[in-house]
Amino acid sequence: MVANVDDSGDARKGRGRNVLVNLEERRKNSTGPLPLEVDSVSNKIVGLESKAFPRLVGREVALHVPGHHPSWANVPEQYEHLILTKLRLDSHPKLVAISIVEMAEKYKTRKNIRLQHFREYYENPEDFENAVKNPPSELNKDQWRLICELFTTPDFIQRSKQNSINRQKMKFSSTTGSVTMAEILRQKQGKGYIETWKECHTKKDTNTFINEDAKNKYEEMLTTRNSAPESSQVSELEILRQTLGERRGHQRGVGRKLKGQSSRRRSQLAMLINRSYGKQLLTPTQPIRPKPSRSQKGFNPMGFHQSHQIPTSFQQLLQQPRVPSPGMLNASDEDDATTNFF
DSSP, X not given: OOOOOSOOSHHHHHXXXXXXXXXXXXXXXXXXXXXXXEETTTTEEEGGGTTHHHHHHHHHHHHHSOTTSSSGGGSOHHHHHHHHHHHTOOOOHHHHHHHHHHHHHHHHHHHHHHHHHHHTTXXXXXXXXXXXXXXXXXXXXXXXXXXXXXHTSHHHHHHHHHXXXXXXXXXXXXXXTTOOHHHHHHHTTTOOHHHHHHHHTBOTTTOOBSSHHHHHHHHHHHHHHHHSOTTSOOOHHHHHHHHXXXXXXXXXXXXXXXXXXXXXXXXXXXXXXXXXXXXXXXXXXXXXXXOOOXXXXXXXXXXXXXXOSOOHXXXXXXXXXXXXXXXXXXXXXXXXXXXXXX
C-alpha cells in the first residue's frame, strides 16, 4: 500500500506521486546524498527539494505513525527516530529540528483530512459504527476505530470548535498555494520581504489584493519603512513583525520558529541517526538503502544532507543588508547552524 501524504483529491494526489517519483529518480542518478537548501530565516526547505522533501516526510508520517494521538506532542519519540532514520538525514541538529517540525505539521494536516472524512459519515453518536465501517483507503478498520474514538472525545471536540473560531479570525490567506514565501524570495533574489508578502496576498489574474485587510497591512508596512530615518537601518523583517505580529511557534509573514526542542534533545537525536547509519554517510558514493517494508515498495528511502556551499547568486545579496536572503545551513556553526547574510 502506498499512501499519499498531504493532498486530497485525485488530481492533487497525482501531483504528489509525481513529485516523489521525480525525487527517486534524482536519488538514483546521484553519487551521494542529495543536498537540502535551507532558508535560515523561515527554517523552510527551499530550492529543488522545496516540495519533494515535505511530501516525503508527510508520506513517512502517514505510513508509519499511528493517527489516534491528539497531536504530535503526544506521539511516542520512537516514531521520530524511525522517520529520521528512514529519511537518512545529515545529522546536523538544526536540520533534525526542522525535520521534526515538518513531521508535526504533516501529522496535523493528515489528521484534519481524516477528520473531514469522518464527518462525511458521522453527525450524531448513533452514526459512530457506520463511520468506523468506512475508513480511508490507507487505514484498516482497527486503526480507523482508534482515530474515530479520538474524534469523539470531549477534549478533541472542544479543541476543534476553538480551531474553527480561530480560522474565522484569519483576515487573509496566501494565494501562492504550496509555494512558500521563502521559496519565492529565493527565486526572485533582490526582492524584499514586503514586496514578496504583497505577491503572496494578491490575486494572480487581476494583481489585486485578496481583500482590503491585506491591502491595508501592505500600506502600513510601506508607511513604516518610508517614515524610518535614513540613519536607522530598520529591517523589513522587523517591519513585518511589527505589522503582522507573532503567534506561538510562528512569525507571521516569515515562517516557523524552531522551539520546543532543546539543543540537547536535538543533539541526542542527531547522535541516534549517526548510530543508525553513520557508516553509510561516510561512504556517500556507495549509498546503502534499508530494505523497504511492504508498505514502502515502489518508493525507496533516500539520503539527504545540508549543502555546505553558498550559491554564487546568494553572494551577490551580501551587499543588500535591507533584504535578507535565504541562507544555507553550515555544519561548522555549532550554535545555530545558520549563515548570516544580513
